[in-house]
Amino acid sequence: MPLQQDGSILNVTNVDIYYGTFQAVNNVSFDVKAGEIFGLLGPNGAGKTSTLSAVEGLIKPQSGNIVVAGYDIKEKSLYAKASMGVQLQANSFQSELNVAEIIQLFAGLYNVKLSDEKLKNILTDIKLEDSESKKFGQLSGGQQQRVSLALATIHHPKLLLLDEPTTGLDPQSRRQLWERMESMREQGHGILLTTHSMEEAEAVCDRIAIIDHGKIIAVNTPQSLIDLHRTDPKVIAASRKGRITLEDVFIGLTGREVRS
Numbered sequence: 098m099p100l101q102q103d104g105s106i107l108n109v110t111n112v113d114i115y116y117g118t119f120q121a122v123n124n125v126s127f128d129v130k131a132g133e134i135f136g137l138l139g140p141n142g143a144g145k146t147s148t149l150s151a152v153e154g155l156i157k158p159q160s161g162n163i164v165v166a167g168y169d170i171k172e173k174s175l176y177a178k179a180s181m182g183v184q185l186q187a188n189s190f191q192s193e194l195n196v197a198e199i200i201q202l203f204a205g206l207y208n209v210k211l212s213d214e215k216l217k218n219i220l221t222d223i224k225l226e227d228s229e230s231k232k233f234g235q236l237s238g239g240q241q242q243r244v245s246l247a248l249a250t251i252h253h254p255k256l257l258l259l260d261e262p263t264t265g266l267d268p269q270s271r272r273q274l275w276e277r278m279e280s281m282r283e284q285g286h287g288i289l290l291t292t293h294s295m296e297e298a299e300a301v302c303d304r305i306a307i308i309d310h311g312k313i314i315a316v317n318t319p320q321s322l323i324d325l326h327r328t329d330p331k332v333i334a335a336s337r338k339g340r341i342t343l344e345d346v347f348i349g350l351t352g353r354e355v356r357s
């Protein structure tokens with residue numbers, strides 16, 4: 098599988114997305130490298146899901162280029178899609194299927210051979226070894242989340258896309274998911290996740306892009322973002338405890354106004 102020369106597994110370049118006349122994503126560019134966890138951080142309505150949907154090939158940007166694992170999403174969409182694993186923001190598998198059936202279904206869709214042993218391994222890995230015949234709809238939020246992550250990675254994709262993966266999870270489940278992401282990073286996967294949690298961005302992201310009103314306003318490591326903006330008066334004004342946090346930078350750059 099071709100990697101870009103700079104080691105990037107995803108290149109997003111000058112992407113514009115409109116819904117009718119409304120521009121949701123405005124000239125967005127960023128790269129995600131293999132072995133990197135990259136966070137798209139922004140308030141509600143910033144354009145995070147729209148950007149991810151364009152990478153996933155679910156919506157067509159009006160302009161710009163998206164290249165996944167060296168494959169242009171317009172010209173080589175099958176190869177590009179085969180290189181990525183996707184976990185959507187709202188999980189809506191058929192709630193009547195049981196866990197084993199859903200895993201088998203996805204293995205079939207991705208053309209992955211699934212022996213009984215491999216299925217057992219997956220179930221053990223997501224700590225659902227005793228729940229294979231439980232219906233998806235009966236699982237807890239954390240359990241559903243673990244199933245959907247297993248499905249998104251069943252074909253060992255180079256790029257993993259996670260839309261607000263920890264929203265609604267309890268602290269234990271959230272920690273566990275962070276650890277899973279980190280172990281995938283060690284294996285060389287590139288991970289692009291969206292979040293509005295500063296804690297999450299600081300805890301797991303190697304680099305983040307802050308996006309607001311469809312525009313990327315900063316890209317850097319969490320620590321560099323703090324260092325670069327610590328003297329910005331708006332950031333200082335947002336600070337609450339005498340030291341500058343990533344959240345202060347975020348509020349300083351995106352404003353205090355609450356988004357719907």
Ligand SMILES: Nc1ncnc2c1ncn2[C@@H]1O[C@H](COP(=O)(O)OP(=O)(O)O)[C@@H](O)[C@H]1O
Nearest residue numbers: 116119121139140141142143144145146147148
């Ligand atoms: N299908 C759609 N039709 C019209 N507007 C949309 C649609 N999807 C999203 N939007 C609008 O585009 C903007 C960005 O939405 P979205 O990408 O979902 O943001 P985020 O994921 O950051 O919360 C929002 O103003 C949202 O209301």
Ligand SMILES: [Mg+2]
Nearest residue numbers: 145146147186
């Ligand atoms: Mg969203």
